[in-house]
Amino acid sequence: MVLGLAAAAEPGRGAAPAPPAEPSALVDAGRFAEAARAIDAALARDDLPPARRRALEFERERMRRIRLDFPLSEPAAKAKLREHIPDLREDEFQRWKASQRLEHLEIDGTPYYFARSISNLFLLSPEAAARRATPRRSSAGPMESPNAHHREALDQARSGDSSVAPRRVRVTQTLTVDADAVPAGETVRAWIPYPLALPGQQEDIRLLASEPAQAQVAPERAPQRTVYFERRAQAGKPTRFSVSYELTVYARQHLLDPAKVRPLSAHERAGLAEYLAERPPHIVFSDAVRRFSREVVGDETDPYRIAQKLFAAVDRFPWAGAREYSTLSNISDYVLRTGHGDCGQQTLLLITLLRLNGIPARWQSGMVYSDGAYDNLHDWGQLYLAPYGWVPMDVTTGRFADAGDPGLEWFYLGGIDAYRIAFNDDYGREFVPPKRHFRSETVDSQRGEAEWDGGNLYFDQWDYAFEAEVLPAGGTR
Numbered sequence: 001m002v003l004g005l006a007a008a009a010e011p012g013r014g015a016a017p018a019p020p021a022e023p024s025a026l027v028d029a030g031r032f033a034e035a036a037r038a039i040d041a042a043l044a045r046d047d048l049p050p051a052r053r054r055a056l057e058f059e060r061e062r063m064r065r066i067r068l069d070f071p072l073s074e075p076a077a078k079a080k081l082r083e084h085i086p087d088l089r090e091d092e093f094q095r096w097k098a099s100q101r102l103e104h105l106e107i108d109g110t111p112y113y114f115a116r117s118i119s120n121l122f123l124l125s126p127e128a129a130a131r132r133a134t135p136r137r138s139s140a141g142p143m144e145s146p147n148a149h150h151r152e153a154l155d156q157a158r159s160g161d162s163s164v165a166p167r168r169v170r171v172t173q174t175l176t177v178d179a180d181a182v183p184a185g186e187t188v189r190a191w192i193p194y195p196l197a198l199p200g201q202q203e204d205i206r207l208l209a210s211e212p213a214q215a216q217v218a219p220e221r222a223p224q225r226t227v228y229f230e231r232r233a234q235a236g237k238p239t240r241f242s243v244s245y246e247l248t249v250y251a252r253q254h255l256l257d258p259a260k261v262r263p264l265s266a267h268e269r270a271g272l273a274e275y276l277a278e279r280p281p282h283i284v285f286s287d288a289v290r291r292f293s294r295e296v297v298g299d300e301t302d303p304y305r306i307a308q309k310l311f312a313a314v315d316r317f318p319w320a321g322a323r324e325y326s327t328l329s330n331i332s333d334y335v336l337r338t339g340h341g342d343c344g345q346q347t348l349l350l351i352t353l354l355r356l357n358g359i360p361a362r363w364q365s366g367m368v369y370s371d372g373a374y375d376n377l378h379d380w381g382q383l384y385l386a387p388y389g390w391v392p393m394d395v396t397t398g399r400f401a402d403a404g405d406p407g408l409e410w411f412y413l414g415g416i417d418a419y420r421i422a423f424n425d426d427y428g429r430e431f432v433p434p435k436r437h438f439r440s441e442t443v444d445s446q447r448g449e450a451e452w453d454g455g456n457l458y459f460d461q462w463d464y465a466f467e468a469e470v471l472p473a474g475g476t477r
Contacts, residue, residue, distance in 0.1 A: 023059045028329050030107045032063050061438055066327045068460065070105050072113035077102065080118045085131045092131070100338055101125045103323075116321035123320050124340055142370045143417050146400050146408045149251070153417065154407045157253035163200040165251040167418045168471040169369065170208075170244070175448040177239040177462040182452045184235035191226040191431050191449045192464075193366065193423035194218065195247050202422060208244040215243065216433070223426035224445040228433055233452075246471070253415035254391045255407065261304035261385050264358070272384055275360035282331040282427075282443070283352045292336060293353050306357050307383060307393075311413050314350045315398035317341055324459070325443040343396035344379035344444055348427075350395045351381055360384035364392070365444055366423040369468035377446040378420060385414075392416040421468075 023042070026035035039056050042048060048056075072080065081102075082088050096102040101124045103114040114120070122129045122136050129136065143149070149165060156164035173192050182188050195205050197220035207217065207227075216228040229241045269276065278284050296313040300306050317335055322342035328334050332349040335341035341349065344365065354361035365379035380394035394412040403409045427443045437456040440449055447464040450457040 023056060024329055027059055027063055027066070030105050033108050035059065035063065058438055062327055065324055065458070066105065067107070067112075068458075069323050069327055070107070070112040070114055072115065072117070074104075074111050074113070077104070077113040077117065081121070084118070084122070084133060085128070086133060088131075092128075096121060096125060096128060099125075101128070103338070114323060120320040120340070124318055141368060141374055141376060142372070143368065143419055144397055146403050146411075149417055149419070150408055150411055153251035153253045153415065154405075154411070157255055157415075158407075162252060162254050163250040164253055165418050166248050168246065168248050168473075169421070170246045170469045170471055171369075171421065172242060172244040172465075172467045173448075174240060174242040174465045175450060175462060176241070176464075177233070177450055177457060179236055179238050180233075181457060181461040182233040182239065182454070184233055186233050186452050186454070187230050188233050188239045188457075189435075189451050190229045190231070190239075190241045191435070191445075192229070192241060192243050193445050193448060194225045194227045194243065195245065195366075196225050196422050196425055197221060198422060198425075200250060201252055202247050202249045205247040206245060208246060209242075210244070211240065211242045218432040221425070222432050223429040224424045224431060226423075226431050226445065226448075228431070247421070249418045249421060251416065251418040252392050253411070254388055256304065256385065256388060256391070256410075256414045258302070258304045260387065261302070262387065263303060264360075264384075264386055268384075268386060269358075272360040275362050275384065276355050276358065278355070281329055282348050283355065284330060284333070285352070285356050286330075286333060288333060288336050289349075289352055289356060293356055296353075297357060303359055303385060307354065307359055307385065308410070308413065310350060310353045310357070311393065311395055312399055314346050314353070314395045317346055317349075319343070319346075319396060325441060326439070331443070342379075343377075344427075346396050347379045347381045350393070354383055361393075362390075362425070363427045364422050364425055365427070365446060366421045367446060367466050367468075368420045369466075369470070370419055371470050375466050375468055377444075379444060380412075380416060380420075388414075 023035045023038045026038065039060050042056050043053060078088065078093060097104060101121055103117045103120060104111045122132060153165040175190050175192050177188055194217060195202055197205060210227065212229055212231055218225045227243045231239055231241065233239050296309050297306055300309060318340045319342060320340040322345060325331060325344065331345050332352040335345050335349045347363065351361040351363065361381060361383045363381050367375055368378040369375045380392065382390045383393050384390050391414045394416055397412050400409050400411060424445050435449060435451060437451045440456060440458050441447065450462050
């Protein structure tokens with residue numbers, strides 16, 4: 001953001017010149033050349049505090065990452081869109097561009113388009129979807145509509161338990177650094193996400209194997225839990241790391257009675273202060289957030305009804321493939337500005353809105369899986385409703401408005417399914433052991449991280465895989 005405002009003009013004098021913009025604001029505005037000059041000038045100072053130096057160095061790295069996320073020139077974006085709309089008209093393209101349904105960023109005056117802007121367009125614009133030469137295939141996950149697992153969880157919850165419908169899962173995760181991404185003989189350090197120990201949600205976690213065999217598992221409740229490895233790079237060969245484990249995952253279902261939900265006591269509020277507060281840069285009670293909150297909440301004062309209203313409002317933001325989170329200076333604000341977001345972006349916006357309205361909220365994330373071949377990165381959260389305590393929420397899977405059963409309709413406000421593994425109970429926290437260089441993913445931890453003495457290894461230098469197998473009821477295979 002721009003630091004400060006121009007001073008008010010004194011009588012008979014012109015307005016004072018505006019202070020220079022922060023490099024982060026210049027980067028957000030696409031003024032990369034100006035940002036680079038400001039960063040270089042600041043870094044040349046000998047008296048720069050270490051934290052400020054690191055922040056400026058990251059802004060330089062952020063520009064590099066944004067360029068990777070926005071690789072398409074306007075002619076290239078048009079050519080890619082014509083693969084799906086052969087008779088694309090110029091007025092259509094310009095209209096979708098102006099509305100940001102074709103997500104782009106002007107970098108030093110030239111528009112560049114997000115790598116997923118074309119596929120996202122068909123999610124964000126019914127008009128564009130209707131113009132496709134061939135219909136788009138659905139990529140919805142198996143839990144995105146009511147099914148037998150939801151009913152199983154509800155039926156068991158109605159018998160009095162909140163941890164229900166368990167699944168025993170065997171997982172193998174790998175992280176493979178590209179051949180010669182690191183000079184031969186140098187040590188590659190890698191972190192692969194690993195399940196948190198969460199009583200009543202995921203339990204009986206058993207490490208089965210790892211490659212290399214020597215691995216350091218972070219403490220059970222590390223906020224972003226990982227397995228840490230080291231291995232020397234070999235010339236011409238990828239550097240591979242893997243971990244296999246089993247755990248039992250429970251669906252969580254709290255049958256919330258709105259009549260029983262009450263405001264927090266002063267004692268509860270004091271103990272939950274951390275989860276009611278702003279946490280810049282992504283949880284900020286900005287003017288835009290406050291305005292949106294007023295429009296949604298109105299004069300409602302009941303905590304449960306406020307949560308319902310906010311959940312439903314954020315659920316209405318359409319899902320779209322996301323930019324790398326590290327390229328965004330305020331994720332919750334990004335959703336309000338663009339009118340769309342992926343699971344983590346929607347979750348951060350909902351957390352921000354809940355906290356603004358006096359409802360404690362926090363982050364959780366990991367991977368979702370299925371009985372078949374489906375798996376994906378996923379983010380969700382928790383909110384605190386007295387007297388129930390912490391209960392889950394998943395605003396991206398959202399409300400099943402046509403379910404015909406209130407329990408199914410609001411399944412994901414107070415509940416989650418058993419087809420997800422949580423690696424993170426918070427966002428943007430240090431690993432155990434910590435990374436020395438910048439994170440590739442500064443917010444979440446689902447794919448992994450890698451580095452060497454020469455620096456961080458970004459996502460274009462390695463790949464990851466996640467394979468989950470649901471075991472037969474009652475045992476192993």
